[in-house]
Amino acid sequence: ERLRLNQWRDRDTVTLDGREMPLLANIGSGAEGELARQKGAQGVGLFRSEFLFLDRDTCPDEEEQFAAYSQVVRAMAGRPVVIRTLDVGGDKQAPCLGREGDSSPLGCRGIRLSLARPDLFRPQLRAILRSGALGPVSLMLPMVTAPWEVRKAREILEECRSELQSQGREPGEVRVGIMVETPAAVVLADELALEADFFSLGTNDLTQYTLAADRCRAGGAYDPRHPAVLRMIRHTVEAGHRHGLRVSICGDLGADPDLTETFLRMGVDSLSISPEFILPLRELISGLDLSEDRPAE
Ligand code: PEP
Numbered sequence: 001e002r003l004r005l006n007q008w009r010d011r012d013t014v015t016l017d018g019r020e021m022p023l024l025a026n027i028g029s030g031a032e033g034e035l036a037r038q039k040g041a042q043g044v045g046l047f048r049s050e051f052l053f054l055d056r057d058t059c060p061d062e063e064e065q066f067a068a069y070s071q072v073v074r075a076m077a078g079r080p081v082v083i084r085t086l087d088v089g090g091d092k093q094a095p096c097l098g099r100e101g102d103s104s105p106l107g108c109r110g111i112r113l114s115l116a117r118p119d120l121f122r123p124q125l126r127a128i129l130r131s132g133a134l135g136p137v138s139l140m141l142p143m144v145t146a147p148w149e150v151r152k153a154r155e156i157l158e159e160c161r162s163e164l165q166s167q168g169r170e171p172g173e174v175r176v177g178i179m180v181e182t183p184a185a186v187v188l189a190d191e192l193a194l195e196a197d198f199f200s201l202g203t204n205d206l207t208q209y210t211l212a213a214d215r216c217r218a219g220g221a222y223d224p225r226h227p228a229v230l231r232m233i234r235h236t237v238e239a240g241h242r243h244g245l246r247v248s249i250c251g252d253l254g255a256d257p258d259l260t261e262t263f264l265r266m267g268v269d270s271l272s273i274s275p276e277f278i279l280p281l282r283e284l285i286s287g288l289d290l291s292e293d294r295p296a297e
């Protein structure tokens with residue numbers, strides 16, 4: 001089984017009729033980049049940067065973050081790397097953030113915290129910009145609910161860029177994507193598309209907030225396959241495409257093999273998943289033929 005799957009390691013992910021569906025990795029540390037490559041990742045679609053902040057009393061500074069991000073960029077050797085800015089959800093502990101560290105899922109997290117705490121946001125943006133000089137790096141903003149948040153984040157990013165330049169450091173070209181993981185972002189997808197370079201659907205939080213069901217509590221009403229969630233995914237893909245944006249899925253639902261064909265037919269452009277699912281999913285996609293009719297869902 002291992003051997004059979006390994007033959008898929010260094011290939012692109014393409015259906016029998018020629019549709020590409022790049023499979024990228026979700027990771028949480030600098031070292032995991034190399035591991036993801038070994039598991040056949042065509043890039044990193046979600047670097048959960050909050051893992052650098054957990055279970056410690058002082059936050060990682062710009063240099064420490066730069067070391068982690070550049071490690072991943074080097075491991076990916078020219079393949080895309082998407083770094084998500086800080087997002088400590090209700091399921092994680094980050095004492096270094098102080099009072100704001102133990103956030104509720106409805107609290108000051110993601111982009112809200114970053115905009116409220118420039119002392120945290122700026123060093124992170126500077127580290128991301130510097131790693132962008134070493135390869136194709138994008139940043140991704142979590143928990144976005146409105147266009148002004150993206151505009152404000154871009155403003156601060158540009159300030160950090162000029163600051164680096166005036167200090168003689170080389171910032172890279174860094175594209176700015178947003179996570180679509182709140183119902184507000186789905187409803188405003190057309191407006192948000194004007195501010196963003198790409199969309200990535202965070203189906204874990206999107207399910208939680210759409211169904212009012214705790215993502216950490218098993219056996220409850222939390223169901224990422226709920227028709228409301230699937231319809232929101234479709235709506236987001238259509239809105240993104242209307243504006244020429246690529247739309248990816250980076251929540252756990254992206255690795256559900258029963259939905260792979262549905263996502264392909266919806267037009268989802270790439271999937272970012274836990275590294276261990278990459279080879280099995282590549283094998284599955286390589287055997288699909290979308291030119292065969294199937295009633296749309
Ligand atoms: C998501 O919400 O689906 C997601 C990918 O982000 P996280 O699981 O880290 O909240």
Ligand code: MG
Nearest residue numbers: 181202204205
């Ligand atoms: Mg999320």
